[in-house]
Amino acid sequence: MPDSIMPSFRYDHIGVEERLGAHNYHPLDVVLTRGEGVWVWDVEGNRYLDCLAGYSAVNQGHCHPRIREALVAQSGRLTLTSRAFRNDQLAPYFEELCALTRSHLVLPMNTGAEAVETAIKAVRKWGYERRGIPEGAAEIIVCTGNFHGRTTAVIGFSSDPEARGGFGPFAPGFRAVPFGDAAALEAAITPNTVGVLIEPIQGEAGVIIPPPGYLPAVRALCTRHGVTLILDEIQTGLGRTGRLLAEEHEGIEADVTLVGKALSGGFYPVSAVLSNGEVLGVLQPGQHGSTFGGNPLACAVARAALRVLVEEDMPGNAARIGAHLLAGLRGIGGPVREARGRGLMLAVELHPEAGGARRWCEALRRAGLLCKDTHGHTIRVSPPLILTRDQADWALERIEGVLRGPTPDLAAG
Incomplete structure (x- = not known):
């Protein structure tokens, strides 16, 4: 294949997607290229903990x-x-x-x-x-x-x-x-x-x-x-x-x-x-x-x-780790109005004055977690069911650090 049409490290994925694709989605500006277990990597080599799991399609983890x-x-x-x-x-x-x-x-x-x-x-x-x-x-x-x-x-x-x-x-x-x-x-x-x-x-x-x-x-x-x-x-x-x-x-x-x-x-x-x-x-x-x-x-x-x-008893793991994760989310305070869920189907609802969930999802992305905002003020947290307690604690530490920090700028990249 000629070099001129080979995707390169600097390939403008986002620009081409926005120019040629119908605008029926508003994704976070991260371009993923690889996944394994609870982790995904972008084209620049950054690693993220996937807290959406393909809207629960990847319960078993990426590329099981x-x-x-x-x-x-x-x-x-x-x-x-x-x-x-x-x-x-x-x-x-x-x-x-x-x-x-x-x-x-x-x-x-x-x-x-x-x-x-x-x-x-x-x-x-x-x-x-x-x-x-x-x-x-x-x-x-x-x-x-x-x-x-x-x-x-x-x-x-x-x-x-x-x-x-x-x-x-x-x-x-x-x-x-x-x-x-x-x-x-x-x-x-x-x-x-x-x-x-x-x-x-x-x-x-x-x-x-x-x-x-x-x-x-x-x-x-x-x-x-x-x-x-x-x-x-x-x-x-x-x-x-x-x-x-x-x-x-x-x-x-x-x-x-x-x-x-x-x-x-x-x-x-x-x-x-x-x-x-x-x-x-x-x-x-x-x-x-x-x-x-x-x-x-x-x-x-x-x-x-x-x-x-x-x-691999994934439902059982979801029950155990989900209860631990939910307890941690409920203890964050700050802009969090309520944390709720069952198993590893969780959500963090923010107070309206927090400025909307989208900006917080962008800040979480910069901290290494991929979450999804929904209905304005709610952040969904639904990682693969293979999440370990150590990985849950890793996520909680970063979620707490972001949510207890200053309100992020919505335009921040």
């Missing part, structure tokens, strides 16, 4: 060797057949995933948003065929503050004006109620309600945990009214909160569970809709599908990612 080995091995054998044919990785994947999550059926997809859309379709069809709801009248109850993806159907029931603005018209059939309010949810149920779609913990909203007893109350309401409970565990699932699934903290089981992100350990887009036979059982050939969903490469990677989670 066992998952990478599965990816490399399968990529040399067979990568894609489409579901027009069977492949030898699909059945073992279904069997292992169902056994681990106590599910009856699996519908494999690629992304979290696709899993949500799939659940909406399946639950509506279930309502028409099994409940006798008039065609076109099915309703699904959602919660304000939700984040279930960015497709047009999903943003239609978002309460975030930035997600909705300028993208309508939106599909009907959704009712929104306050998150954490079981009485409001019950009042919204009608004879046409087919499902309740909620996150056990609202991640993008700022790691909002519902009050104790809320999820069991929702489960009881859904059972009493014959409504399907759909739990979006795309961010909360697969060990993030200290259990394999966040529903386990409340001792409940959803009728439909959505998983993704860490289902591949960050190596490949993999998601799944898990359900009992009642819901996914209504789908017939030709009514839903995906060219890449359930491909052999995805299945092999997901199988390895699940084995790693369980055999």
Whole structure:
């Protein structure tokens, strides 16, 4: 390759990205080139502790060797057949995933948003065929503050004006109620309600945990009214909160569970809709599908990612280290209004007078940590589940040093 087109040490990654890429993201100005475990390195050789973990897609840590080995091995054998044919990785994947999550059926997809859309379709069809709801009248109850993806159907029931603005018209059939309010949810149920779609913990909203007893109350309401409970565990699932699934903290089981992100350990887009036979059982050939969903490469990677989670006790580590990290965050004071979370799904909410979370995330980057601001005043802290106590203490020392220091200049590089 001629030297003139080879990327160099001084390659203007940020300038080219800003010039040629759509501006639908506002990332921190760090250009990452390598990752290992909880650490990532930029193109200048600086090391950072990753406190976002790809929005929980990298629960197992960056480039986990066992998952990478599965990816490399399968990529040399067979990568894609489409579901027009069977492949030898699909059945073992279904069997292992169902056994681990106590599910009856699996519908494999690629992304979290696709899993949500799939659940909406399946639950509506279930309502028409099994409940006798008039065609076109099915309703699904959602919660304000939700984040279930960015497709047009999903943003239609978002309460975030930035997600909705300028993208309508939106599909009907959704009712929104306050998150954490079981009485409001019950009042919204009608004879046409087919499902309740909620996150056990609202991640993008700022790691909002519902009050104790809320999820069991929702489960009881859904059972009493014959409504399907759909739990979006795309961010909360697969060990993030200290259990394999966040529903386990409340001792409940959803009728439909959505998983993704860490289902591949960050190596490949993999998601799944898990359900009992009642819901996914209504789908017939030709009514839903995906060219890449359930491909052999995805299945092999997901199988390895699940084995790693369980055999290395990553949920247990998330519970132990998360409790230690949360206690440390709660002791910082200064601009911190509240620290909250469960497992290694944590957030630091700042007082409004702190000047917004973005500037503090920039300052944390300069201190060697990569965190993400959300909803103005909240910093998300969600590192890979392999974080050690020493690494947590290293992070706490730097977070405390930054947050107890002077308010950073938003324009600082």
